[in-house]
Amino acid sequence: MLAFIIKRFVQSLVVMLVVGLIAFVMFRFVGDPVDQMVGLETSIEDRERLREALGLNAPLPMQYWNFISSAAQGDFGTSYQFKRPVAVMLGDRLSATLELALVSAIFALCAGIPMGVFTALYKDSVLTKLFQAVSLVGISLPTFLIGILLIYVFSVQLQWLPSFGRGEVVDIAGWSTGLLTSSGLKALILPAITLGLFQMTLIMRLVRSEMMEILRSDFIKFARARGLTPRAVHFGHALKNTMIPVITITGLQLGSIIAFAIITETVFQWPGIGLMFLQAVQDVDVPIMAAYLLMIAFLFVFINLIVDILYVVVDPRIHIEKA
Amino acid sequence: MSDTLLSVKNLVVEFPTRRGILTAVDNVSFDLERGEVLGLVGESGAGKSITGSAVIGLIEPPGRIAAGTVHLAGQRIDNLPSEKMRRIRGDKIGMVFQDPLSSLNPLYSVAEQLVETILTHKGISKKQARDRAIELLDEVGIPAADLRIDDYPHQFSGGMRQRVVIALALCADPELIIADEPTTALDVSVQSQIVSVLKKMCSEHGASVILITHDIGVIAEVADRVAVLYSGRMAEIGPVRDVIKHPQHPYTKGLMGSIPTITQEGDRLTQIPGSMPRLTDRPPGCAFAPRCEMAMSACHHSHPSEENVGTARVACHLITKMGAVA
Numbered sequence: 173m174l175a176f177i178i179k180r181f182v183q184s185l186v187v188m189l190v191v192g193l194i195a196f197v198m199f200r201f202v203g204d205p206v207d208q209m210v211g212l213e214t215s216i217e218d219r220e221r222l223r224e225a226l227g228l229n230a231p232l233p234m235q236y237w238n239f240i241s242s243a244a245q246g247d248f249g250t251s252y253q254f255k256r257p258v259a260v261m262l263g264d265r266l267s268a269t270l271e272l273a274l275v276s277a278i279f280a281l282c283a284g285i286p287m288g289v290f291t292a293l294y295k296d297s298v299l300t301k302l303f304q305a306v307s308l309v310g311i312s313l314p315t316f317l318i319g320i321l322l323i324y325v326f327s328v329q330l331q332w333l334p335s336f337g338r339g340e341v342v343d344i345a346g347w348s349t350g351l352l353t354s355s356g357l358k359a360l361i362l363p364a365i366t367l368g369l370f371q372m373t374l375i376m377r378l379v380r381s382e383m384m385e386i387l388r389s390d391f392i393k394f395a396r397a398r399g400l401t402p403r404a405v406h407f408g409h410a411l412k413n414t415m416i417p418v419i420t421i422t423g424l425q426l427g428s429i430i431a432f433a434i435i436t437e438t439v440f441q442w443p444g445i446g447l448m449f450l451q452a453v454q455d456v457d458v459p460i461m462a463a464y465l466l467m468i469a470f471l472f473v474f475i476n477l478i479v480d481i482l483y484v485v486v487d488p489r490i491h492i493e494k495a
Numbered sequence: 496m497s498d499t500l501l502s503v504k505n506l507v508v509e510f511p512t513r514r515g516i517l518t519a520v521d522n523v524s525f526d527l528e529r530g531e532v533l534g535l536v537g538e539s540g541a542g543k544s545i546t547g548s549a550v551i552g553l554i555e556p557p558g559r560i561a562a563g564t565v566h567l568a569g570q571r572i573d574n575l576p577s578e579k580m581r582r583i584r585g586d587k588i589g590m591v592f593q594d595p596l597s598s599l600n601p602l603y604s605v606a607e608q609l610v611e612t613i614l615t616h617k618g619i620s621k622k623q624a625r626d627r628a629i630e631l632l633d634e635v636g637i638p639a640a641d642l643r644i645d646d647y648p649h650q651f652s653g654g655m656r657q658r659v660v661i662a663l664a665l666c667a668d669p670e671l672i673i674a675d676e677p678t679t680a681l682d683v684s685v686q687s688q689i690v691s692v693l694k695k696m697c698s699e700h701g702a703s704v705i706l707i708t709h710d711i712g713v714i715a716e717v718a719d720r721v722a723v724l725y726s727g728r729m730a731e732i733g734p735v736r737d738v739i740k741h742p743q744h745p746y747t748k749g750l751m752g753s754i755p756t757i758t759q760e761g762d763r764l765t766q767i768p769g770s771m772p773r774l775t776d777r778p779p780g781c782a783f784a785p786r787c788e789m790a791m792s793a794c795h796h797s798h799p800s801e802e803n804v805g806t807a808r809v810a811c812h813l814i815t816k817m818g819a820v821a
Contacts (some may be wrong), residue, residue, distance in 0.1 A: 280714050298788065377688065391598055391600045394598040394599070396553055396584065397589070397590035397664075398590075398612045398615070398663060398667075399581050399582060399586055399612075399615060399616060399667070400612065400615055404611065404615070412603075413602060484777065488602060488647040488649075
């Protein structure tokens with residue numbers, strides 16, 4: 173188990189170094205960083221001094237090493253546009269995005285798995301047809317449209333929930349959270365549903381198809397033949413066997429939820445990193461883009477590591493093969 | 496006659512399909528006494544497994560028991576509500592399936608599966624259930640059962656897994672075991688081991704057995720009586736020795752003639768021409784008539800009734816005719 177984790181960790185490190193190279197190349201070669209930072213009236217000497225101070229005259233491998241090592245310490249340089257350290261700017265907004273992503277992932281799992289199980293067990297129920305209709309909507313309507321529709325119904329017509337922003341936030345050890353205030357929670361509902369609906373649909377369909385397949389398998393028939401209760405057969409034996417693909421997809425999708433929260437954040441004016449990234453692209457604010465790239469890559473790698481460990485926990489066969 | 500454990504009367508199992516209703520099991524009747532081993536033989540699709548599933552109440556919908564009755568120890572069980580039937584499964588009737596590789600849930604250890612099953616049917620503590628599980632594994636011949644009980648199914652070989660399956664089927668002391676081709680998926684070298692384990696376990700635990708197979712050799716080895724099914728109907732049923740030595744039904748004769756024996760060296764094996772009719776176009780008379788060398792006109796028009804011939808019961812017009820002559 174430990175050897176397995178170390179192996180995966182080294183692999184993750186290599187991936188991060190490669191992504192770091194891409195971010196570095198972007199940072200270094202998409203325009204001249206010095207030109208981006210100074211005004212037109214800066215003298216050539218000043219430019220040269222800045223160039224030296226930034227280490228841009230060092231050999232390229234050295235520059236790459238500097239970039240990587242400072243990034244590893246959380247220093248992503250200074251935003252061209254806002255003249256503030258990128259790390260601080262990310263820190264301010266990361267909590268908003270992570271909270272949104274996490275809540276929508278939990279929503280997707282908590283609604284998707286039971287719906288998937290239900291639709292697999294009761295194929296002809298009216299509720300199954302309803303769930304499938306909802307899933308069709310979830311899978312085919314684009315996120316922004318769902319967001320706008322939700323705003324129209326719950327904010328404009330019913331006036332139950334706010335249509336934008338994050339509500340009140342509380343600071344706990346540098347982490348600003350909206351989960352502890354009622355306005356924060358209220359503000360979270362619509363964006364989380366918007367972001368999570370597609371994932372929920374995906375998980376529901378995945379659980380349903382896996383479940384139907386597994387319910388036909390021999391060991392389910394044998395479990396029934398041993399007189400186990402339907403509850404033990406369905407939830408103990410069948411559902412656990414659907415978990416491997418569900419973990420895979422959820423892991424992959426959690427990365428996407430974070431990376432592609434951009435659209436939802438735009439619709440709901442959610443002060444997360446997606447919104448910040450969008451602005452950075454418009455302003456060609458390369459340090460923010462590079463930092464965003466690194467951070468998303470890190471999240472993907474981290475989540476995949478967790479997913480791999482979860483496999484081992486769920487499926488004893490994987491443990492043996494790797495050991 | 497000692498006491499009857501299982502009594503299947505005029506069982507009909509139907510599967511509605513788009514092309515009409517398929518009758519997979521048609522008017523099958525048999526009795527099983529306590530401690531008896533009944534072999535159920537026939538080609539693929541003859542209705543052997545469906546008959547077994549019907550007895551234990553696990554016919555896959557939309558299939559259903561359309562007619563007939565199943566009595567277990569005097570209690571009618573074919574029409575029980577699902578919860579009552581669930582309590583009978585495992586507790587009164589155990590089942591062993593064909594493929595031990597896929598019969599066990601890969602994500603649970605052998606101990607978890609055994610203990611879960613025992614606790615479902617017996618009101619004992621977890622500790623007692625575990626002790627009982629180790630005891631059972633020991634009985635089915637798993638070496639170092641107390642160490643291996645926490646292993647997962649994939650850590651056992653095919654033959655060992657089938658032993659585990661047998662332990663699982665027997666763990667709540669059922670009165671009847673339905674073994675559905677328990678050796679078909681195994682290596683030839685372990686088949687006879689498994690058969691003898693099954694036989695030993697069932698006789699020690701006092702369970703009767705319905706052994707579904709197409710291996711006459713296995714039947715000859717362990718069964719007391721044998722029932723030959725053809726196209727969902729009973730062709731012949733009787734004591735194993737009589738049926739194997741003196742088959743009455745032309746199909747049974749063909750079946751026995753197709754078994755190689757060492758003494759018959761050099762002779763070609765007889766084979767029955769043609770193949771079993773599909774359930775969709777079963778002939779109106781005897782289902783075997785189109786392949787039968789001795790078919791008469793009556794065979795093509797009406798289905799023969801079952802007649803007692805000595806110790807056996809046979810459904811064949813030839814028998815009926817001879818009976819009338821005699």
